Amino acid sequence: MEKNIEKMLSIHLTDLCNNKCIFCIVDAPSQVENKVTRERIFSFLEEHRDQGYEAVNLHGGESTTRPDFF
Numbered sequence: 001m002e003k004n005i006e007k008m009l010s011i012h013l014t015d016l017c018n019n020k021c022i023f024c025i026v027d028a029p030s031q032v033e034n035k036v037t038r039e040r041i042f043s044f045l046e047e048h049r050d051q052g053y054e055a056v057n058l059h060g061g062e063s064t065t066r067p068d069f070f
Contacts, residue, residue, distance in 0.1 A: 009053040011044060012036060013069075017061030036060065038068055 016034045017024070063069060
């Protein structure tokens with residue numbers, strides 16, 4: 001039986017992407033510089049910790065293109 005996630009935190013990790021999807025709403029293929037800093041990501045996560053989130057949704061461009069993703 002699947003568990004329904006009731007509270008999910010969404011975080012924009014990057015503006016960059018290595019795909020060229022024609023339906024991209026971020027327009028990631030045309031971006032040449034990532035403006036989302038590691039410090040901003042950690043600050044956002046810190047601000048929202050202990051607020052009962054059950055999952056994190058990673059979005060933006062392609063998150064795994066960040067050199068510091070893992």
